[in-house]
Amino acid sequence: MQAIDTVYDRGVALTGAGDVANYAALAAASVTAGQFKTCLAAGLFKLGFSASGTVTADVKGDATDGYLVRTADIVRWALRHRTVLSDADDLDVASFDQVNTDQPAPIDYFLGPDENLTVAAFIQAIMAGIGGWGGHRLDGIFEVQIFAAPTGEPVASFTRDDMIVDISREPLPDAYRPPRWRWRVPYQRCWTVQTDLAEGVTAAHKAFVAEPYRLAEATSSTIQLDHPFAQDRDPVQAYFSEASDAAAEAARLINLFKTTRAIYRMSLPRRALRREMGNVIRVTHPRFDLRSGRPMRIVEWGVKLQFNGAGVDTVEIAAYG
Structure with missing residues (x-):
């Protein structure tokens, strides 16, 4: 662990009495009443007396790769140490760097010893805390992003002529x-x-x-x-x-x-496979309010491929704009 800053007994702060190297040393240590001694290497502390009530602590946790406080760094730690993914071959490192730049704020997260949280649920929780998400791209690479308004230069443009099934508009979720x-x-x-x-x-x-x-x-x-x-x-x-x-x-x-937007759903040809979640595209269509073209951010997509040539390949995209 990085640190155990303070230990409390029923809210009364105790005095730190130093750190020892291992559990055996902590077990053998003599601790004065009103104090606590730590073994950061094992993530433990010891009181010098029987507690009178609930014992709590102000803790800075895992320091395996140095103490991490930024959301993207913590997600990357979880992928590196709790999954089979290889860092950096299986990660879009640039996306982690970008999230760290866009949202460098320190966070605090506690996972209790009796909880059974999956890595996916953990990542979903802390990424949602900064308005983002993490997941695998179509090529299997894991990326993280923060959801933002559709701004910047679109990576692709689509018109009515590209659409296999005509566009529809849906309200935002409830x-x-x-x-x-x-x-x-x-x-x-x-x-x-x-x-x-x-x-x-x-x-x-x-x-x-x-x-x-x-x-x-x-x-x-x-x-x-x-x-x-x-x-x-x-x-x-x-x-x-x-x-x-x-x-x-x-x-x-x-x-x-605060800006009124909607979800636009469209079926597109195979070239839309090059687009990823979070990409900004421009959509132009005579329906709705799209005649002059509108930038949109991809929030959902699905693929239907016909490998035997019996049908038409389609990529269904839902975009926010």
Whole structure:
């Protein structure tokens, strides 16, 4: 482990008494009452007395590859140490670097010893916390991305002439319509909520352990004006360490979804196989509001290939724009 900063007994902070090299040394160590001694190499600590109640700790966890705090770095750690994927042959390293650049905020995540979380679910949880995802491309390479508005130069263009089945338009999922007028994003999670605290615990610590997280928020009176039924939904699931980073993410989300957009679904020819999730494409069509062309971000695709030549190969793409 990187560090065990503080240990608490019913919310009372104990005093650190140093670190030892291994479990045997920790077991043999004498620890004074009111103190704790650590063995970071084994991820353990020892008290100098019998605890009077719930014991908790402020911990900086796994340091196998150095202590990691950025989301993309933690995902890469999980793939490297908990799957059969090879780093870097099976990873789109550039996508990890890009997510680190776009979202370098430190996060905190605790996985209890009795939990049975898969690597896929773990990656989904922490990537969703920064508005992103991770998954395999068509060529089997694993990538990570953050969902953003369709901006920048499109990597491909498609028109009505390209479409095997005509385009359709779908509303956004129920979670995004009507749009939220307020986004709330958690930070500084308390993984053990406590009310049974000893005398003398500071008011600040009592307030911290009384709630599972703090909340940063961003609001928009314009959205409330434009959308009379705008929603104020539950906080998103996020794991930011700092209030400023949670506030920045709340502002990003409210700006991302305040513009009215939809999902456009189309069946395209084989050349669309070169496109990946998250790519920005330009779609031009006489229907809907696409006559002048609109940039869209690919959010879903499926493939139907006929290897015996008996049918038409199609790539169905759903894009946000």
